[in-house]
Amino acid sequence: MIHTNGRIIGITGGIATGKSTVTEYIQDKGYKVIDADKIAKSLMVKGSSSYKKTVEYFGKDILKKNGEIDRKVLGDKVFSNPKLLKVLNSLTHPFIFEEIKRQLEEAYLDDIIFLDIPLLFEEYDNILKYDIHFDEIWLVFADRDTQIKRLMKRNDLTKKEAIERIDAQIDMDWKKGKATRIIYNLHSIENLKKDINLLLENL
Ligand SMILES: CC(C)(COP(=O)(O)OP(=O)(O)OC[C@H]1O[C@@H](n2cnc3c(N)ncnc32)[C@H](O)[C@@H]1O)[C@@H](O)C(=O)NCCC(=O)NCCS
Numbered sequence: 001m002i003h004t005n006g007r008i009i010g011i012t013g014g015i016a017t018g019k020s021t022v023t024e025y026i027q028d029k030g031y032k033v034i035d036a037d038k039i040a041k042s043l044m045v046k047g048s049s050s051y052k053k054t055v056e057y058f059g060k061d062i063l064k065k066n067g068e069i070d071r072k073v074l075g076d077k078v079f080s081n082p083k084l085l086k087v088l089n090s091l092t093h094p095f096i097f098e099e100i101k102r103q104l105e106e107a108y109l110d111d112i113i114f115l116d117i118p119l120l121f122e123e124y125d126n127i128l129k130y131d132i133h134f135d136e137i138w139l140v141f142a143d144r145d146t147q148i149k150r151l152m153k154r155n156d157l158t159k160k161e162a163i164e165r166i167d168a169q170i171d172m173d174w175k176k177g178k179a180t181r182i183i184y185n186l187h188s189i190e191n192l193k194k195d196i197n198l199l200l201e202n203l
């Protein structure tokens with residue numbers, strides 16, 4: 001069991017639905033936020049255990065000239081091939097979950113801890129294995145067309161590539177049924193902030 005005094009609120013959603021936009025705002029308001037994507041990135045730096053295992057399996061083709069992992073190249077490989085995505089997950093997730101657990105325990109004095117974790121439902125077995133218990137789960141929702149549009153724009157992807165990334169995750173409508181709260185991020189960012197304020201006031 002993770003030792004914290006406070007509540008743990010999971011923030012999840014589909015790719016490019018707006019999780020980071022939501023958690024950046026929550027963090028600006030002074031709340032403690034742990035970001036699984038940031039942890040994953042920090043653990044993939046040149047020379048780390050995840051890096052070594054990933055390069056050993058995927059080969060030097062995934063490296064940039066300076067020896068760092070080219071995330072676009074690796075992303076293209078794994079999101080177009082579910083088997084390879086599974087391999088990458090198996091090489092990286094143990095390190096990521098260890099670090100999430102460590103950061104949760106480090107934040108034991110905070111009353112509320114938000115954990116931004118895109119794969120909360122996809123990796124539920126790991127959530128249980130690492131003894132992470134959510135008091136609430138907030139789902140940031142956007143419809144598929146909006147996801148595609150935002151993802152193509154932000155990552156400079158073709159429609160096909162955006163769809164592959166969306167389809168590498170569990171369907172958003174299924175996730176809706178499992179969440180405590182749903183944040184509909186379909187309109188302006190100002191609108192989104194108002195909705196978040198309401199949720200925070202009611203904590
Ligand atoms: C494949 C990689 C190199 C692509 O890097 P890139 O910089 O393009 O994307 P980034 O890491 O910023 O992730 C963006 C979004 O992609 C989605 N995503 C990332 N990894 C996965 C995955 N394994 N399965 C499904 N969706 C994923 C999430 O919604 C995430 O928010 C990178 O995502 C990665 O190393 N993934 C494996 C680690 C992982 O599972 N990270 C998610 C946090 S638990």
Ligand SMILES: Nc1ncnc2c1ncn2[C@@H]1O[C@H](COP(=O)(O)OP(=O)(O)OP(=O)(O)O)[C@@H](O)[C@H]1O
Nearest residue numbers: 014015016017018019020021150154185187188189
């Ligand atoms: N309400 C909105 N209106 C317009 N653009 C938005 C809105 N919300 C988010 N965006 C933009 O959509 C993109 C995706 O948002 P964000 O990065 O917050 O999503 P995410 O869920 O964290 O993505 P990922 O799963 O890839 O980490 C960003 O470029 C962001 O600026």
